[in-house]
Amino acid sequence: MIQRISQHKYVPAPSHNFLMLATIFLLMLLNFLQTGMIAFAAAPLMGELGVSPQEYSLTTAAYACVAVVTISKQRWLIERMGWKYYILASLFIFFIGCLICFYGNNFTVFLIGHVVMGFGGAAFMAGARVIVTLFPPSPLRLTGIKTYAYGLTISSALAPFLVARLFLDASWQYLFAILMVFTVLAAITSAFCLPGIPTKKELRSQSHPYLVMALTAGSFLVLYALRYGSYEFYSNSILVSVILLLGLTSIYYFIRSTIRHHHARPLLSIKQLFESKIYRSGVLVFFTCYLIMGSNNYLLPQILQKGLGFSWSTVGSWYALGLVSAILGVWIHMKVFPKRPNGKKFFMFGFVCLGCYGYIMSHLTPSSNMQTQILPAIAFFGFFTVFIQGTAAAKSFKELEHDETAFSHAQQLKNMISQIGMSMGTALASIGLQWRTTIHYNALNEHVAANNPIYQSALHQIANAYGQVNQLVANKMAFAWIAQHVKQNAVLLAGIDYYSLLFIVAIIGFIIMTFQSRLN
Known part of the structure; x- marks a missing residue:
């Protein structure tokens, strides 16, 4: 039985279809679980490892660098190893990285483990998408695309929830235990379904x-x-x-x-890819989306925690629930898009959702409710990511699907750009948050003065609330309470600035998509 299944062809046998779909789903699950969990867990991980944000930034930079280089060499390695051994080797390296992180108890070990994970797991997303093309053109290939999309959205929604529960009920090391379990499952499915024959030498890229x-x-x-x-x-x-x-x-x-x-077989067919106007436009859309996603993934937990005072576990649970909308968005997109494939309405709807998200979040107040205001806003953001990126993916690679090598290179280049876009979005969000928080803090702090009757009245009322201690201690406690709320409101106002800008970006995107025709 094992010998029969292991006799792979370039196109999987019909009996392998379920295993192929399971492999695609598990690769996407691994990719977005690990990126989502580590990104969302950044703040508590810094505390557990005892490092500053500057030191922690080295791990994310090293991982992204390794990811970019590994993705660029993906096709080159597949041509020499074959799909089966390439994926198995990647999963093995990723497993070793998870194991190092699981047993690590200091920053140096975590850094090494995270970089090793990057060597193995960076190409999971591009690999999963290209594996879909191993199916012959048929409804089965469409099922593969659906599996790919559901793997992306389910793992994105699951990541913050798992992080919140694990940090609350267990230990941060169990993040990597979960990843190791899914890695073993992916290795089992891929070992019995992926083709193991390398490309002929004369056809290999250089x-x-x-x-x-x-x-x-x-x-x-x-x-x-x-x-x-x-x-x-x-x-x-x-x-x-x-x-x-x-x-x-x-x-x-x-x-x-x-x-x-x-030459005839380059490492990346950059010249051929960028001769396609549709691909150039699609990559620009992807870069914009990843820039927005990177900034939002960094800012949203900061604003909800430091600006509104929600606990970290509460933010993770509700954030995950809001992102369930992306799963619904995939279902709607897959139902409507094949019947009405013109891209304009999907792009316009996506930017409308982004505008709704920015508008709702720009009207946050210290008393904003998580269930009635923030959760619907996150749901709009989930729809934005699906309808913009899903449509861009369907349109951008249309001219390249007939050439497997060009299609693979296009996916690699897109994912390399996504790594840079996410990092740039996070960096710009961090710089912007510091800048706007400082400005708002200074403006608010000017009103914390002895000659301000409103401040004196608030100080007196709060000091009276601490009446069980002596007056001097009560005044100090009241001042500390006011200082804390000044800082909290400064963060909230900085977040409002960001979401106001996001609302403007959504309007600009809507206008551009109204008049563009290349991606329709």
Whole structure:
């Protein structure tokens, strides 16, 4: 039985279809569970590991750098190893990284484990999407796309909930225990269904070590500058700018050399890909979405915790529930899109949802209710991600689907850009939050003065509430309470600024999608 199943072909046998679909789902589940959980758990992880945000930024920069380089080499490795052994090797490396993190109890071990996870897991998303093309053109391929989309949305919604429950009821190490369980399941399914035959030598793509080194150095410098600049931008702006410039120069050298020395089998078919106007437009849409998602994933927990005072576990549970809308969005999109494939209405609806999200969140107050105001807003954001990215994915790769290599390279490049977009969104959100919080804090702090009758009245009322202690201690406690609320309101006002900007971005996106025709 095992011997018969292991005799793979390039196109899976009908008896393997369920295992193929399970592999696609599990790869997406692993990818978005680990990115979602580690991103949402950043603040408590810093506390558990005893590191500053600046130190923790090194792990995210190193992971993203490894991810970019690993994704760029995905097709090159598959051609030499075959799909089965490439996925199994990736899962094994990812499992080792999870194991290191699980047994790690300090920052150095966590950093090593996280980077090892990046070597193994960075290409799960692109790999899952290209595996779908192993199905022959048929309704089965559409089922594969649905499985891919549901894996993405289910794992995105599940990640914050699992993090909140695990930190509350168990330990942070169990994040990686869950990932190890799903890694083993993915290895079992992929071992019995993926083709194991490598590509013929004369058809394999080529890779130059200097170009890979340039991409590695450039990716790390850019991503580290973005992450490091999130915390040191104002105090070390020159250093951050120099690091960013060096990184961009290195990436420019990689792109220019790849295009200039273009041959029949390049590492990435950048020249061929960007000759497609539809692909260029689609990548721009994806980059915009990932920029927004990166900034929102960072800011939303900060605003709900520090601005509105919700507990971290409460934020995780309700955030997960709100993102269930993305699962519903996939179901609606899959029902409507095949019958009405014109992309304009889906893009316009997506930006309407983003506008609703920005409008609702820009009207937050200290007494805002999680169930009646914030939860519906998060649901709108879930619809935005599905309808914009789902439609862009359906349109952007249309001209490349006939060429498996070009399609694989297109997916790789899109996911490399997504890593940069997410990092850039997080960095800009962090810098913006510091900037706007400082401005609002200074403005509010001006009213905390002895000559302000409103402040004196509030101080007197709060001090009376602490009447069980002596007057001097009561005044100190009242002042501390006011200072805490000044800081809390400053964060909330900074969040309102961000969501007002997001509302404007949604309007601009809606107008652009109304008049564009390339992605329709």
